[in-house]
Amino acid sequence: MKKESSNNNLVYVLLFLLFVSLLIIFSLVKDKEITPFPNDGNNIIDDGGIIPVGDACGVTTCHGLDITCGDARNLACTEMYQVGDGCLQFASCEEVKGKCVQAYSEEFTQCKTCVQNCINRFDGDSQFDCESSCISNIQGVVDY
Numbered sequence: 650m651k652k653e654s655s656n657n658n659l660v661y662v663l664l665f666l667l668f669v670s671l672l673i674i675f676s677l678v679k680d681k682e683i684t685p686f687p688n689d690g691n692n693i694i695d696d697g698g699i700i701p702v703g704d705a706c707g708v709t710t711c712h713g714l715d716i717t718c719g720d721a722r723n724l725a726c727t728e729m730y731q732v733g734d735g736c737l738q739f740a741s742c743e744e745v746k747g748k749c750v751q752a753y754s755e756e757f758t759q760c761k762t763c764v765q766n767c768i769n770r771f772d773g774d775s776q777f778d779c780e781s782s783c784i785s786n787i788q789g790v791v792d793y
Contacts, residue, residue, distance in 0.1 A: 706749035718742035736760035
């Protein structure tokens with residue numbers, strides 16, 4: 650009986666020490682913000698935490714010829730095709746000095762100029778036919 654009592658006492662002492670240890674740990678870290686990456690300006694901060702720019706940087710434009718870059722992880726676009734959307738295949742973004750910016754692409758520049766001419770010259774479905782010709786011409790240059 651005495652041995653059983655000393656085992657119970659040992660369990661209580663261990664539980665007490667565990668409890669005190671947890672209190673000490675929580676009191677030390679309660680005022681500190683714990684983040685997976687330091688916020689050194691090379692990160693995007695959103696509701697989900699801090700994400701390195703290189704992991705999130707991408708084209709955030711869904712339609713058209715005016716490219717925007719940013720956090721493209723959860724980009725949701727409509728499936729409605731618009732004139733100029735074909736040029737987006739030539740657009741890209743890159744990290745430069747900790748910022749997500751549009752990367753220069755000769756193919757995108759050529760496509761954008763060509764499609765802008767299509768928009769100025771044609772109406773309706775003719776704009777889409779013209780855009781298709783622009784893309785085919787560029788792909789002919791790219792896919793030699």
